[in-house]
Amino acid sequence: MREDIQSIKREFGILGNSPQLNRAIQVAVEVAQTDMSVLVTGESGVGKEVFSKIIHKNSARKHNKYIAVNCGAIPEGTIESELFGHVKGAFTNADRDRKGYFAEADKGTIFLDEVGELPMNMQVKLLRVLESGEFIPVGSSKTLHCDVRIVAATNVNLLSAIEEGRFREDLYYRLNQISISIPPLRERQDDIYLLFKFFAVNQAEKYHMPHISLTADAREYLKRYTWKGNVRQLKNVAEQISIVEQSREINTQTLMRYIPMESALTLVKDSNASSDFNKDELFMTIMQSKRDIENLKNEVGQLKEALMVLMGNIRNTDSILPPPSTEPNNNSSVITHNNTKDNDIEIIELEDENRPQTLGEIEKEAIERAYKKNNTIKAAAEELGVSERTLYRKIIEYDLDRKKS
Numbered sequence: 001m002r003e004d005i006q007s008i009k010r011e012f013g014i015l016g017n018s019p020q021l022n023r024a025i026q027v028a029v030e031v032a033q034t035d036m037s038v039l040v041t042g043e044s045g046v047g048k049e050v051f052s053k054i055i056h057k058n059s060a061r062k063h064n065k066y067i068a069v070n071c072g073a074i075p076e077g078t079i080e081s082e083l084f085g086h087v088k089g090a091f092t093n094a095d096r097d098r099k100g101y102f103a104e105a106d107k108g109t110i111f112l113d114e115v116g117e118l119p120m121n122m123q124v125k126l127l128r129v130l131e132s133g134e135f136i137p138v139g140s141s142k143t144l145h146c147d148v149r150i151v152a153a154t155n156v157n158l159l160s161a162i163e164e165g166r167f168r169e170d171l172y173y174r175l176n177q178i179s180i181s182i183p184p185l186r187e188r189q190d191d192i193y194l195l196f197k198f199f200a201v202n203q204a205e206k207y208h209m210p211h212i213s214l215t216a217d218a219r220e221y222l223k224r225y226t227w228k229g230n231v232r233q234l235k236n237v238a239e240q241i242s243i244v245e246q247s248r249e250i251n252t253q254t255l256m257r258y259i260p261m262e263s264a265l266t267l268v269k270d271s272n273a274s275s276d277f278n279k280d281e282l283f284m285t286i287m288q289s290k291r292d293i294e295n296l297k298n299e300v301g302q303l304k305e306a307l308m309v310l311m312g313n314i315r316n317t318d319s320i321l322p323p324p325s326t327e328p329n330n331n332s333s334v335i336t337h338n339n340t341k342d343n344d345i346e347i348i349e350l351e352d353e354n355r356p357q358t359l360g361e362i363e364k365e366a367i368e369r370a371y372k373k374n375n376t377i378k379a380a381a382e383e384l385g386v387s388e389r390t391l392y393r394k395i396i397e398y399d400l401d402r403k404k405s
Helices: 002-012 019-032 048-057 079-084 120-132 158-163 169-175 189-206 216-224 230-244 252-256 274-316 359-374 377-384 388-398 400-404
Strands: 038-041 066-070 109-113 149-154 178-181 335-339 346-350
Touching: 002 019, 002 048, 019 048, 019 178, 038 048, 048 066, 048 109, 048 149, 079 120, 120 169, 158 169, 189 216, 189 230, 216 252, 359 377, 359 388, 359 400, 377 388, 388 400
Parallel strands: 038 149, 038 178, 066 109, 109 149
Antiparallel strands: 335 346
């Protein structure tokens, strides 16, 4: 059986050696020899359609048609015609008879993806096909018969949908004669880097580019990420990085630009690997902290530059600040002016411990003086060395326009 599973993987391009994945493939091969309905469950992006193809290709129906139908993508008004066909004149623009998917797939297999999205009236008609193989085309009174193997798939909890009245319980049990559960990517941690490398190498070779490689911490980050979009999301990230990044060695910081950090912290607590949850959470928290520290450094640097510019503007505006006092006054702040040798930037020192003058107060006073002196925002902005938009925002913030009037 192990050799059979490996050959199936090669034929259908399945990568990984997760026990859950191997078990799902094994069940698909075994059930293929029967005509039982199969319900494939799993999150979006895990590759549910691949398992319907495995079932069809390993069944006695493999020489007949295989048709895949996305139930969630067909408008409710046309889905009955799509599935069961219609006769000429059944509705506007029905200028000829048309076979539906069930008639086309007679003696073959139909894959009903997102079966949980079927409207309730269509669930009744599908139940009849499952029970008797009979259906009636739209606009016809003639009952037709088909012999079709149904493989259905869903990423929603159908039992919850049944409780909410959105899915028929009898249809659920008819579809779920055999159940195959596809594990999410986060439960296949040892397969993640293998898949990433496969997708990245294929993309690089397709566009004749050097292959990328991941640092050790980037591999660990990749492994610990939750991958809500599963294999589809991983493929997207690997291909983007392979094409966009100039450096061919990818570290964690680069990887974070392609993977939303907020999703990375959403770890699944009801996972079977619950004992590893604290380690996973700690790792992701550390990675988030490293990124926050880098962002904070950048913000501090930008703030420092802004303050230096502001202080320079204050120094260069003679009419903004009062002349420096040589004698301390117990009732007000004393401001002294010291010029540094390197940058010749005026430093304002507040010597009165009882009433220190804040930078905001200094800024407000400078803006108020310039605004009163020049009468227009444009002239005041030129004197202060800031944009009119910034000055206007500050005037509103400090309520200076009202004071002036």
